[in-house]
Amino acid sequence: MRCLVTGATGYLGGRLAPRLLADGHTVRCLARKAGRLRDVPWAARAEIVEGDLRKPETLPGAFEGVEVAYYLVHSLGQAGFETADREAANNFAAAAQAAGVRRIIYLGGPEPKAAGELPSAHLRSRAEVGRILLGSGVPTAVLRAAVIIGSGSASFEMLRHLTERLPGMVTPRWVRNRIQPIAVRDVLRYLIGCVDLPPEVNRSFDIAGPDVLTFQDMMQRYARVAGLPRRIILPVRALTPALSSYWVGMITPVPNSIARPLVESLVHEAVAREHDIARYVPDPPGGLTGFDEAVALALAKVRDAEVETRWSTASGPEAPAEPLPSDPKWSGGTAYTDLRERTVRAPTAALWRVIEGVGGEHGWYSFPLAWSLRGWLDRLVGGVGLRRGRRDPHRLRVGEALDFWRVEEIVPGELLRLRAEMRLPGRAWLEMRAEPAEDGRSRYLQRAVFLPHGLAGHLYWKSVAPFHAVVFGGMARNIARGAEHTVPHPT
Structure with missing residues (x-):
């Protein structure tokens, strides 16, 4: 049939x-x-x-x-x-x-x-x-x-x-x-x-x-x-x-x-x-x-x-969001970003294993209390919260829910892009990349992007920006360390 x-x-x-x-x-x-x-x-x-x-x-x-x-x-x-x-x-x-x-x-x-x-x-x-x-x-x-x-x-x-x-x-x-x-x-x-x-x-x-x-x-x-x-x-x-x-x-x-x-x-x-x-x-x-x-x-x-x-x-926002625009001007002239980069003393394969394992029981590699609090706040306003977890502890697929994110794009060994599904006055993405570097090392690149909706969106970003060094900075640092701990390297 x-x-x-x-x-x-x-x-x-x-x-x-x-x-x-x-x-x-x-x-x-x-x-x-x-x-x-x-x-x-x-x-x-x-x-x-x-x-x-x-x-x-x-x-x-x-x-x-x-x-x-x-x-x-x-x-x-x-x-x-x-x-x-x-x-x-x-x-x-x-x-x-x-x-x-x-x-x-x-x-x-x-x-x-x-x-x-x-x-x-x-x-x-x-x-x-x-x-x-x-x-x-x-x-x-x-x-x-x-x-x-x-x-x-x-x-x-x-x-x-x-x-x-x-x-x-x-x-x-x-x-x-x-x-x-x-x-x-x-x-x-x-x-x-x-x-x-x-x-x-x-x-x-x-x-x-x-x-x-x-x-x-x-x-x-x-x-x-x-x-x-x-x-x-x-x-x-x-x-x-x-x-x-x-x-x-x-x-x-x-x-x-x-x-x-x-x-x-x-x-x-x-x-x-x-x-x-x-x-x-x-x-x-x-x-x-x-x-x-x-x-x-x-x-x-x-x-x-x-x-x-x-x-x-299958559950998510009422209308599927458009993918991350490549041109910041799409948002009306404003796209807030937080960029992090670290050299990792491990090959890209080791770094990618840590990236793809993010979320769920593995957590978000930084300030667990802050992530947990953000999840509870999202629940209080009717959002999905942080408890959706992940289907598989090691592998991700496009379209899957990952805590309060949705996997928007994944290029195995290279790129993971997540779209936020928590309640926000705007739209947000988190990108994590693994790139090869010299001497068998790799480079970790992390980008958070926020496209604000109205004044509330601008105020939201400015209110949370002081915490980014702890949350996003700690995340980049701990992902790099996690990859380095999986392979032996000279002291």
Whole structure:
């Protein structure tokens, strides 16, 4: 089958595309910026096309010749995400119908079970997208999943960090609501299996794992699988979804903008009402993956640094920022820069290993308290903060999130350019370069660039400039030292 995957830069799309290729399907991926998929291991085997579901004029070429189209995008975490998702779904449906697509496959969320229960904005939007696609005139399968358990998923990261960091906690009462989580491997199995659905099938399916639990149960069972003591959990009435989302945002890597709709979704019970999907995609011989096994598999991936994709890869500013302009005049005549350069008594390969290892558990090589404080301040104003970490401790890809930065460009062995995603009155980049020098040495070049927006931007730069010698200067010095310590050299 010729398959179109939207959302291939995201958590599930980035895992689905290589599995479709492995099954012998032809895969075309639609991305707003093709470069975001440049460094994924399977990029050479897929066709990458640029397009935007909110710009219908960019879609006909992407849908041409497609037999199966996957809708795996959402605007969660952005202001006005319901409107954005409605527009994108309508454009996707129209393009699929015009191109003669044979099957649409969409992963949505659960529907509230209680009669008259008002869904959260997140669930309401997911359900609306499903209705739009089902009414497109193209046979559609809507898969409705609740919490997805897998390394790197937002739901798993919330669960993992809450349980590991808080041996005791006061929680909202919704932690006692029933949920039927599903392992990411089973979600992917269903997404691939729906390729072969009969053409007359045009409906929604509940997909879920074998265990019905409360979120409280999930935390206790996670603790057991992870080898942690039993957690003390005290549910109270006072914590509203809004307050809970701020609490989740402070404890976990998931920012408030994403935590809030996820938390609001957990207020509703999410237990599968049917298992009709098994008529078309039978359960595997050993049965669906249980919760404990799903957690163990996810933890093994995290600990072995084998996380394929993460929730943070797809999340970012509402509109993708333009790359760093080469001409400072682009900013209206002002571009603030901080330049650092050091000669390193080590070859470029050693220096590059230190550069590419920046962030996450390795930190930023200078004044950890200052970086931590900046991350907390960003969290307080609704930003992503410093806790997103990194997918792999040693290797980076274009488009990946790296703490409160995004990898904008990487030239292995030479250049790493990061674009800031913290809340700022302007736009900021950080560049790190490794260049060869004489006598087997290398040269480290570091450049921070800030393009201010209005008076607030100018005042911001001037207020933080006095600290640059400590933060950026210390960073350059310690990166050089880190490279030198990895190789022997004359004293």
